[in-house]
Amino acid sequence: FDYLESCKFLAPSQHGFRRGRSCNTQLAEFQHYISKSLDSNTNVDAIFLDFRKAFDTVPHHLLLKKLVSLNITNNIQKWIKNYLSDREQCVVLNGSKSLPITVSSGVPQGSVLGPLLFLIYINDIVTDIQSPIKLFADDCVVYRQIYSTMDIEILQSDLDKIEHWCDKWKMSLNIGKCNYLSFTKNVSRSPASYTIKNAIIRRVSDCKYLGVNFTQSLKWHNHIDYTIAKASKMLYFIRRNFKGASTEVKETLYILHVRSILDYACIIWDPYQDYLIEKLEKVQNQAARFVSNNYNPYASISEIKAMLGWETLNTRRYKLRLKFFHRIYYNETGINRNEYLYKPSYMSARFDNSEKVFEYCYKTNNFGSSFFVQTIKDWNLLQQELVSISDNDVFFSCL
Numbered sequence: 001f002d003y004l005e006s007c008k009f010l011a012p013s014q015h016g017f018r019r020g021r022s023c024n025t026q027l028a029e030f031q032h033y034i035s036k037s038l039d040s041n042t043n044v045d046a047i048f049l050d051f052r053k054a055f056d057t058v059p060h061h062l063l064l065k066k067l068v069s070l071n072i073t074n075n076i077q078k079w080i081k082n083y084l085s086d087r088e089q090c091v092v093l094n095g096s097k098s099l100p101i102t103v104s105s106g107v108p109q110g111s112v113l114g115p116l117l118f119l120i121y122i123n124d125i126v127t128d129i130q131s132p133i134k135l136f137a138d139d140c141v142v143y144r145q146i147y148s149t150m151d152i153e154i155l156q157s158d159l160d161k162i163e164h165w166c167d168k169w170k171m172s173l174n175i176g177k178c179n180y181l182s183f184t185k186n187v188s189r190s191p192a193s194y195t196i197k198n199a200i201i202r203r204v205s206d207c208k209y210l211g212v213n214f215t216q217s218l219k220w221h222n223h224i225d226y227t228i229a230k231a232s233k234m235l236y237f238i239r240r241n242f243k244g245a246s247t248e249v250k251e252t253l254y255i256l257h258v259r260s261i262l263d264y265a266c267i268i269w270d271p272y273q274d275y276l277i278e279k280l281e282k283v284q285n286q287a288a289r290f291v292s293n294n295y296n297p298y299a300s301i302s303e304i305k306a307m308l309g310w311e312t313l314n315t316r317r318y319k320l321r322l323k324f325f326h327r328i329y330y331n332e333t334g335i336n337r338n339e340y341l342y343k344p345s346y347m348s349a350r351f352d353n354s355e356k357v358f359e360y361c362y363k364t365n366n367f368g369s370s371f372f373v374q375t376i377k378d379w380n381l382l383q384q385e386l387v388s389i390s391d392n393d394v395f396f397s398c399l
Helices: 002-006 023-039 060-070 074-084 113-126 149-168 221-241 247-263 274-292 301-308 313-329 371-380 392-398
Strands: 043-049 133-136 139-146 179-183 202-204 206-209 212-215
Touching (some): 002 113, 023 043, 023 133, 023 139, 023 179, 023 371, 043 149, 043 206, 060 113, 074 113, 113 133, 113 149, 139 149, 179 206, 212 221, 221 274, 247 274, 247 313, 274 301, 313 371, 313 392
Parallel strands (some): 179 202
Antiparallel strands (some): 043 139, 043 179, 206 212
16 A cells, blocks of 8 residues: 555555555545535535445456566566465355355455555556545445536536446446436436446435435435434433443444544535534434433433533534644645635734635525535634644644
């Protein structure tokens, strides 16, 4: 990995399995592009592509062919070839074992080397693509602002190039699971039509990508409702099965299995509407009564959470956004800060911290509440002592 990163082999659009990159880095860039476009009343067409058993279908002989282009030594090439060769698999069912068959494709899953080999294999899929494209391992989205039919044609041409790449390198797209989502404020807009292998890609009004539900208006109500339902279901399971557990065990279960659901990608969908903030907090309120074993209806839920040392989820999301932004500001992620963070034209020596960032102008709450726009405003309000802390963990603990 270090060698590939040092020689800048991996495409910047690939966020999977790479140091400083994650679902959050990709989602933050994607959200910014969409919300900024909608703020200027520009539509964006996005095609979410699904590869059929991507990790299992990488042909070994073609993978080895790609390794030659890396200028690595013959010994390493031979070592990887031996690593992939003579692998067998069989099926065991009810104590009966089938005859082994030789495996000639697929990267070994569960291995350290497997993800790296896959990234090498899929890396050049982005070559000659004119539209923005994002990859997280085999999760892929290609999208484009639509001003005219020419943009539709360019996006279709990019899909044709991806289709050609798949044919050449023996990868298969699951066309039935590929989705076309048009981000727009004009719901009456006539949609375009995109195809793969002459099959029309299904148009949807919402689509889940990297665990986050995107809608055509980029509203987060659906995703938040799904998150609340999932977290509540897990909390119900814990309450039913661990009634007699100690406070410490209950709290650990909540943090690991419920709050983690409420936290996932929350820097992206952090709501500004009070009613959504309250709906999310209700889950934690129920958990607080369970953990403290205090179901007295007259007991203040705020006091119960204070006794447990829990901050509100809204406060936690605020801190998590700033923590992630701090990493971007100090170049600890794969996000190029120069593409999103600009120096302000004016700074007040009396009121501004020395790390102040230019604040985006916006016309819609959608863009105004997006990660970069909202968090830059929060960052600029921090005290000088805080923004000067370069260590991310220390910064987070001081918030």
